[in-house]
Amino acid sequence: MTTMGYSGSDPSATVCAEMIEAVRAAEDVDGIHRVCSRLCREVGFDHFIYGAQFPVSLVRPRIVIISGYPAEWREHYDASGYLTADPTVHHCATRSTPVVWRDLAAAGRRRQKEARFWGEAGEYGLRSGVSFPIHGKSGEFGMLSLASTEPHFKMDAAIRRVLPIGQLLATYMHEASRAVFDQECLPIRYDGLTTRERECLLWTAEGKTAWEIGNILGISERTVVFHLKNVTEKLNVTNRAQAVARAVACGYIQPRLSR
Amino acid sequence: MTTMGYSGSDPSATVCAEMIEAVRAAEDVDGIHRVCSRLCREVGFDHFIYGAQFPVSLVRPRIVIISGYPAEWREHYDASGYLTADPTVHHCATRSTPVVWRDLAAAGRRRQKEARFWGEAGEYGLRSGVSFPIHGKSGEFGMLSLASTEPHFKMDAAIRRVLPIGQLLATYMHEASRAVFDQECLPIRYDGLTTRERECLLWTAEGKTAWEIGNILGISERTVVFHLKNVTEKLNVTNRAQAVARAVACGYIQPRLSR
DNA sequence: CTCGTAACTGTCAGTTCTTGCAGGAGACGA
DNA sequence: TCGTCTCCTGCAAGAACTGACAGTTACGAG
Numbered sequence: 001m002t003t004m005g006y007s008g009s010d011p012s013a014t015v016c017a018e019m020i021e022a023v024r025a026a027e028d029v030d031g032i033h034r035v036c037s038r039l040c041r042e043v044g045f046d047h048f049i050y051g052a053q054f055p056v057s058l059v060r061p062r063i064v065i066i067s068g069y070p071a072e073w074r075e076h077y078d079a080s081g082y083l084t085a086d087p088t089v090h091h092c093a094t095r096s097t098p099v100v101w102r103d104l105a106a107a108g109r110r111r112q113k114e115a116r117f118w119g120e121a122g123e124y125g126l127r128s129g130v131s132f133p134i135h136g137k138s139g140e141f142g143m144l145s146l147a148s149t150e151p152h153f154k155m156d157a158a159i160r161r162v163l164p165i166g167q168l169l170a171t172y173m174h175e176a177s178r179a180v181f182d183q184e185c186l187p188i189r190y191d192g193l194t195t196r197e198r199e200c201l202l203w204t205a206e207g208k209t210a211w212e213i214g215n216i217l218g219i220s221e222r223t224v225v226f227h228l229k230n231v232t233e234k235l236n237v238t239n240r241a242q243a244v245a246r247a248v249a250c251g252y253i254q255p256r257l258s259r
Numbered sequence: 260m261t262t263m264g265y266s267g268s269d270p271s272a273t274v275c276a277e278m279i280e281a282v283r284a285a286e287d288v289d290g291i292h293r294v295c296s297r298l299c300r301e302v303g304f305d306h307f308i309y310g311a312q313f314p315v316s317l318v319r320p321r322i323v324i325i326s327g328y329p330a331e332w333r334e335h336y337d338a339s340g341y342l343t344a345d346p347t348v349h350h351c352a353t354r355s356t357p358v359v360w361r362d363l364a365a366a367g368r369r370r371q372k373e374a375r376f377w378g379e380a381g382e383y384g385l386r387s388g389v390s391f392p393i394h395g396k397s398g399e400f401g402m403l404s405l406a407s408t409e410p411h412f413k414m415d416a417a418i419r420r421v422l423p424i425g426q427l428l429a430t431y432m433h434e435a436s437r438a439v440f441d442q443e444c445l446p447i448r449y450d451g452l453t454t455r456e457r458e459c460l461l462w463t464a465e466g467k468t469a470w471e472i473g474n475i476l477g478i479s480e481r482t483v484v485f486h487l488k489n490v491t492e493k494l495n496v497t498n499r500a501q502a503v504a505r506a507v508a509c510g511y512i513q514p515r516l517s518r
Numbered sequence: 519c520t521c522g523t524a525a526c527t528g529t530c531a532g533t534t535c536t537t538g539c540a541g542g543a544g545a546c547g548a
Numbered sequence: 549t550c551g552t553c554t555c556c557t558g559c560a561a562g563a564a565c566t567g568a569c570a571g572t573t574a575c576g577a578g
Contacts, residue, residue, distance in 0.1 A: 017419060096395055096430040135394040137353055139507070160276060164423035167430060171355040194554060207501030209534065223556050229536075239564090240535075241500045242466030248398070248507040402529050453524060468564065488566075498534090499565075 019165070020172050032176050033066050036144075039169060040068060044158045045146040047126060050170075052142030052177055064177055069147070073124035080120075085113045092133035094145040098167050100159055101129045102152040105241075128152040130159050132170035136178065139249045144170040192234055193247075200227040205244045278424070282431040291435050292325050295403075298428060299327060303417040304405040306385060308427075311393075311401030323436055328406070330486055332383035339379075344372045351392030351402040357426050359418055360388045361411040387414040389421065391429035395437065398508045403429040452494055459486040464503045 032050070038047040048068040067074060083089060087104040088114040105118050123125075129147035135144075146166060148155045193201070196217075203213040210224040217224070228240055237243045281294040291309070299307040307327040326333060342348060346363040365379050380386075388406035395401075405425060407414045452460070455476075462472040469487065473480040487499060496502045 019395055020422075031524095034510040096393055096433050097347075098427070099431070134355055135396055136355055137394055137400065139398060141396065164427045167427040168357070171357070171426060174355050198556065205501050205504035207497040207504075209498075211534085219555085220557060222558065225535080226556075227539095232536090238466035239465050241503045244500045245464035245466075245503045245507050248504050314552090412525065470564085478525085479527060481528060483524075484565080497566095 005171060019169055022185050024172065024176070029064075029066060029177070032180075033068070036066065036169075036173065037068050040146055043146070043162045043165070044155075045129070045162075046147050047129075047147040048145065049147075050144045050173055050177070052140060054140045054178075064142075066173075066177070068234060069126070070124055070129050073121070073126065076120065076124065080117075082117055083118050085116055087117075088131040089143070092131055092140060096133055096135060098130055098132045098163055101131070101147075102156075104107065105134070105152075123164060125149045128155040128159070130162065130166065132167050134170045134174040136174065140174075140178065142170070142174045144173060184256065193231060194227075197227045197231045197234070201243060201247055204240050205226060205248060270289070277336075278428055279431050282428065282435050286319075287439060288323075288325060288436070290452055291432060291439070292327070295325065295432065296327050297426075299405055302405070302421045302424070303414075304388070304407050304421075306406040307404065309401065309403045309432055309436070311399060311433065313399045313437075323401075325432075327350070327437070328385070329383055332380070332385065335379065335383065339376075344376050346373055346376075347390040347404060351390055352400060355392055355394060357389055357391045357422055359389070360406075386406045387411040389418050389425065391426050393429045393433040395433060399437065400410075400432075401429070401433045401436065403432055452490060453486075456486045456490045456493070459483050460490050460502060460506055463487060463499050464507060 019039050020034065022038075022225075023029070036048050036050060047070065050064075052064045054062040054064070077083070077086075088099060088101065091099045091104060126147040127149055128151055131143055131145040131147055134142045135143070144166065146162065148158075169213040184219070199217060200213055203216060208216065210228065211221045213224045214221040230241070231247075232239065232243050235243050235246050237246055278294065280297050281297075282291065284290070295307050295309060299305070306329065309325040311323045313321040313323070336342070336345075337376070346366075347358060347360065350358045350363060385406040386408055388404055389409055390402055390404040393401040393403070403425065405421065407417075458476060459472055462475060467475065469483040470480040472483045487502070490506075491498065491502050494502050494505050495506055
């Protein structure tokens with residue numbers, strides 16, 4: 001096989017490039033919605049939905065939904081508390097690979113709530129589809145789903161074809177929605193910690209006491225306390241546990257592969 | 260445009276399906292290496308490298324490297340401390356979208372260390388390429404890079420073509436390496452926390468004291484302490500800060516979209 | 519009905535954290 | 549040279565956490 005095996009007219013490459021440009025250019029939620037809506041049609045699906053949660057607060061994370069799903073289904077979904085039963089959400093929350101609904105439906109046939117979930121989804125016009133997970137560096141989590149009113153066996157080829165481009169597009173959608181989102185809550189994303197502060201915080205996250213950290217870093221316990229006090233002020237939190245939670249969730253401390 | 264715009268002989272779809280099967284079937288690091296090596300050749304690149312870090316410990320994360328890079332370059336890379344200067348690592352650590360090296364090289368032309376980095380990479384046979392980031396739910400972070408000895412302008416088309424399949428494959432590689440990795444340190448990934456324990460931990464991560472959490476949950480301060488004590492034992496950590504760090508890093512507390 | 523588990527509550531002693539106060543040394547840019 | 553920033557240090561009081569002992573209640577599985 002040669003490098004040129006792919007060359008010539010590969011239609012998906014063109015569509016792909018166009019879509020990426022479109023998503024990149026989108027400046028607000030509506031823009032993303034339009035692009036995704038178009039993609040959905042062009043690759044032969046009927047509905048799409050993109051959802052993401054940003055761990056601004058661990059107890060009340062910020063949720064973003066860009067929906068091309070039937071409104072009635074979404075209402076029913078929420079009312080039935082399907083978020084915790086939906087196997088596509090479970091898959092996407094725990095893995096990084098896309099998942100074809102057919103595979104999940106087959107595996108979950110025996111669980112009652114799950115079986116009912118698939119049955120009712122079908123009644124609302126969601127009979128087959130595929131979901132793409134996206135995880136971000138700050139622990140934010142999103143997923144893009146494409147659905148069809150056609151049954152599984154009719155969509156097989158379309159789903160296989162959409163796998164690569166779908167996953168790629170999901171990453172761009174995620175970045176786009178993050179950019180839009182970041183405009184709203186930038187202050188929380190700034191750390192501005194000094195090296196020493198980050199070191200102290202890191203060892204705190206490892207369960208060390210101030211005294212122990214002092215020994216490790218060769219400074220006095222008092223100085224460690226001083227640095228950690230500055231950390232809690234900079235991150236605008238009330239104690240070390242919350243500082244650690246925020247720093248880990250936002251990726252401030254995760255030994256620096258980045259600059 | 261119709262759904263069938265893609266149908267017929269789309270060579271990348273076939274390659275894609277084959278590769279995914281191969282990665283899925285890979286049972287160890289060598290297996291992943293073989294598959295990736297083959298992909299690399301088939302899509303017209305000369306070198307590949309996959310790296311991932313698993314936040315088992317925040318201070319000393321576990322690093323996994325599956326390398327198809329020239330050994331000399333890797334040695335020089337480590338010796339020069341390029342991990343912190345490498346703009347591809349920086350991009351992948353902070354974003355979810357793939358990045359074409361040409362774009363980064365253009366942006367970083369003015370920074371000294373970065374300019375030297377690109378120059379030396381070229382001398383070792385890495386003149387153009389593309390990198391795909393993968394983030395996982397537990398904060399683990401990986402990246403797959405494909406590189407060529409050819410200059411940017413000659414690889415343009417190949418890079419554009421490999422974008423979708425590369426990103427998809429990166430997710431499967433990540434899952435595969437995670438599966439291999441999980442075999443080694445499964446105990447740390449098990450939480451087994453009860454609902455109440457997770458609730459208490461969650462509020463702790465929000466900076467609440469035991470007394471406050473007791474008020475929030477309508478139970479006594481003593482009971483909260485009791486639950487948190489159980490949490491530190493189950494997670495095998497020494498205090499609440501470390502429990503929070505581990506729970507956030509491993510995704511135990513991030514209000515449950517999952518079951 | 520027994521067993522295991524989750525959830526809940528109490529007291530007490532010792533350790534650690536949090537927050538005030540006050541101050542010094544060195545690096546760096548305006 | 550001055551101001552700012554980072555890093556460092558001491559003391560002290562009160563709040564919060566940790567660990568150990570000793571229980572009760574509720575519920576489902578076997």
